[in-house]
Amino acid sequence: MFVDNVDIFIASGKGGAGAVSFRREKFVLNGGPDGGDGGDGGDVYFEIDKNADTLSRFRGTKHYKAKNGQPGGGKNYSGKRGEDIIIKIPPGTQIFDFNTNELLYDFTTQVSRTKVLSGGKGGLGNARFKNSINQRPTYAQSGLIGEECHIRLELKLIADVGLVGFPNVGKSTLVSVISNAKPQIADYEFTTLVPNLGVVEPDGMNSFVMADIPGIIDGASEGKGLGIEFLRHIERTKLLVFLIDISNYRAPFVQYQKLKLELKKFSKELYNKPFGIAISKMDTLESCSEVLNDFYISLGVKICEDRIFGLDEKWDYAIYKDFFGKENKQNLSNPLFVIPISSSSHINTDALGFVLLKSLEILYGHKK
Template sequence: MFKDSARIHVKAGNGGNGCVSFHREKYVAAGGPDGGDGGKGGDVIFEVDEGLNTLIDFKYKKNFKAQSGEDGGTSNCSGKNGADLIIKVPRGTIIKDEVTGMVLVDMIKQGQRCVIAKGGKGGRGNQHFATPTRQIPNFAKSGDIGEEYSLILEMKVIADVGLVGFPNVGKSTILSMVSAAKPKIANYHFTTLVPNLGVVKIDEGKSFVIADIPGLIEGASEGVGLGHEFLRHVERTKLLVHVVDVSEIEGRSAIEDFETINKELLRYNELLASRPQIVAANKMDIPGTEEKYAAFKAELESRGYKVFGISAATNKGLKELMYYISNTLSTLPDTILIDENKDEEVVYTAKDEKPFDIHIDNGVYVVEGNWLRKVLGSTNLDNYESLQYFQRALKKKGVIAALEEMGIQEGDTVRIYDTEFDYSK
């Protein structure tokens, strides 16, 4: 089954927590702190797999989570890092942030890897918090929370040439005649429900990939008919071959068909409409077509298009068309949809997060923020030195100043997640 889009949720692993521990040994009455650090959480990494050609696997599994880092141990032992989660996708997959709509990466190279969600850092053990005046720190730092995103995956077929045109104009027949592809062919509209790819071999070591894109109709750019589901698959092509039924056997004008499809391409994507086009006037084997072809060719060549009269059913004119396509492709640059980052491995941040938020709920000052959750988790509320460390962190981040600006008074209640305490200067 072919599937070219999917929505999934990814979550990187959390960092492991630092350990609170003190060295204990025979004849050593009071050893120093020796709590180890937590391990780093695993990243979520996307990787191109040339063997895949559909996103069907994401129909059944939509949630992906990398392994969290292990907590630190005693005797300065650090926790094990969480394993990275590698998600394999077909070449040509674009990954978007569902919330912002931002394109994060265009996966177009075999073996290409990209870190989408970065694992949380491991928390530091209490060995790091010892000072000359605080020799027995009874607290450690919690691990950072791993990033998580809701993503949209879109697969856009990678082909050098895209066959476009109305349904039932002979695109699938052309593909079957010039390559080893075996598309479904029948005499009714929308026979082709998925993009079909074929390799056209011209000479030894010289070939190109051609895609039979399902038929477009008027209104396709707004999603009518097969619309957006398939327009995306011509975006990557370097060259468009516009197939037209020049016999007009279905009662439509060949010129009007040509103009209608180009209008839909323009509405969908201006860059796509600007791709070079070669016109293949098909069904030349039908009696009475020669005169219509002559008028059609004269009109389009006056507009600057190269026109070939062909019969896909009888193979007439296809060889000349394929050689011309091959020669034209050699003069065209590759089509890049997204500006690529030069690094092999990239971390993308799709949203900026406020350091904290404060609001008043029934007279209680509620303070929220991911970093606050981490600092609070690192605090031993029964230990004076740990509480001092917590207060300094709040002051350094500006929480205390923000509370005072909001008019907090001595004795007012402050809530940070599940913990409440009275405000005191």
């Protein structure tokens, strides 16, 4: 089960109490206080588990507590320190204060293991309080209580490229064709119920991670459908690809406008990300040129004359050669490219991978 949002209670251990004890040994004339210190309480750590991609392990358990420190003993024996608790989480997890919604930790930037709560300090035994005035102290410190917190864990998958589109436009098919991912594919809407990640290696040396999320529908920003629930998973992507279905009953430009509107309502940061457009299912229509040209005119882009990136010559395409040739990072409010593709026929899918890799290199110096 894919779970990306849970709340749990965490607590560090209480410090052990110091001991009140006096030395009592046969044939020893000078006794005295010998109460040992209590042990410190255990700490709470969060650690990245690179083999995990969901928060489902937290659904059965809500409370996580480190062990308490043990009390001190006679003969200056110190109590044992409480055992730490290490909570493993997938990469990309954020930790929020449940009550204030304040972001406490973000495990895209944190080190692999991070201490989030410190255990209570153990109390001092009565041996610590002996001095020239008080030779027989009859008191010791109790251990300090640990820290506790109610937190919310939110998982945001880490990907370089995020696919955005309406249901059943071919997102899962595209991911399965150009990456190593094997998402569920069927000819009905909302086949994808959870996000999917795939690693794309266009040139066999460099790679990037592509994320496919459930389709977005009209009113998604108001809570309709599944897509809005998973939009957080593409908030961290560096580049978006709008997948437009040319065979859809909506005109391509209408699809594009509606998707941009839903993103804008959800997050301005997501809305302002660099993006490109892939027009899918080009093999489903006998004549696409007129529809394609109308879309280019509506976008205000020009058809390219030179073939680059190994693009198939079956359909005209639009790509900003100034952006790719001169490495110009300006005017990213327009699509970086508009490429017609057919995932089922594998037309322009390899070229799309190369264009995406080149875009990431220019924008972010991406090399993996």
